[in-house]
Amino acid sequence: MNTHPSFSSGGIELYPLWLRIWHWCNALSFLMLILTGVSLHFAGAAIPLIPFNTARILHNIFGIFMTLAYLVYALATVLGRNGIHYRPQWRGLLGRLLCQAKFYGVGIFRDEPHPFPSTARCKFNPLQQITYLGVMFAGVPLLIVSGLMFFWPELAPAQFLGMDGLWVVAVSHYLFGLLLTAFMLGHLYLATAGETLSGEFRKMIFGARVEEEKQ
């Protein structure tokens, strides 16, 4: 295994400090947005929720916070080194995806080694890579854009396929929120499925260095 705690200074940091800070900001915003979003959506329900106006203000604040954090993340990822992890090697991808899926379905129960351990070239396994690519560069931006549209409802299309434009925006926002919440559950669970139970969490707190690959 070529990952080891980051206290040593050699090699390449897979989770640089900015990324770890962004990650926990994003996680906090996301949790708050789920909580306040549910309160807004189910306003007036019998179950106790955050009061409507408080929920609205918090949802706005954390929505803006997450948007700014996302911009930092996206810029740093596209321009910086973090981006290389998001470039899939398309050839033979399907086979590698199946291989990883098989590991989660079978190998993991038999304590088999991870088929695609983190490397300096790619810290993600193929399944992670494709999912994160979709989530971070399609799901989250769409969630953000549909959310921002509520600040400027006049920018929403007046009509969309014969339906009220804002209605479509609102329902999309709801659906993207829902899908990303489902993703978050999976994300949280799979974080326990690294080399050790808490290893992935520790990486995201303390960072993880790997040796540079010899070309």
Add this chain to the structure above:
Amino acid sequence: MLLLTGYARAEDRACLRCHGMKSMAIQDPVTGGIRSLAIDAAAMAASSHAKLNCLRCHGPGFEVYPHFEEAKREALHCLECHKGNDKFPYALFESIEKGFDRSIHAQALPDRFSCASCHDPHLFHGLSRTPVADVPAQVHQDNQICLNCHRNNERIKELTGRILPTLKNTHAWLPDVERHWQAVRCVECHTGSRRPLDHFILGKSFALRDCVSCHSRNSVLLGKLYLYQNAENRQKAGFVNALVMNNAYIIGMTRNVWLDWAGFALLALTAFTLLGHGLARWLMARKRGH
């Protein structure tokens, strides 16, 4: 001129010769303000009273000019014609009158406020059976009634001798005020009931301030603004689809039960799968003796 009177019947042309002019106005001897006496014949032709001639409502004292002073003093009231018959049962005149008599306006200004303060009898036309697509138009028309005075302190001053604080300030607690006034009517918050056409406008301390009374499944709007629209949609598309096809999104109210259940099912299934996987991992690890 000819074009304007083209809408009018022969009997009305005599009046519209003068009152059809857009600039027709006098200086009010009491307040000193300019009072328009122009009647828009085209708009009147589209109103509820399109079929009535001027003289059905205005007494014979107007047939000559200068008009008789007694004729001008005659007060006209909608209910003089609309009480005691049920020609227009949906217009609910009797309950409207009861509500109006108790309303804050009638109480505060008993002789200076009448139906005509809000409804220009020459323009008034019923809209409460608006099709879904026209909700914004109805909101606009109904709010314009209130805004004619409440955005025009001149008129308030004429009536009361004082001015009121601007609506922007008194509604600063409501986010996105302009947006709300395009989507929701003043009477939604300023009348206390869920009855349609409620005219009992309450004092400000009784006005609706609770967001959730609109932003929830059991929204007051369903009984008022969206009453007819809902009925119409339900007939066309069935109850379930009514809200899917609703034309506006109102946070907390426009909720589709099936979508909510599908979302719940997705999250429950995800959680269930993950828990099962976790449990299996734990059991297998125990079996291996870790």
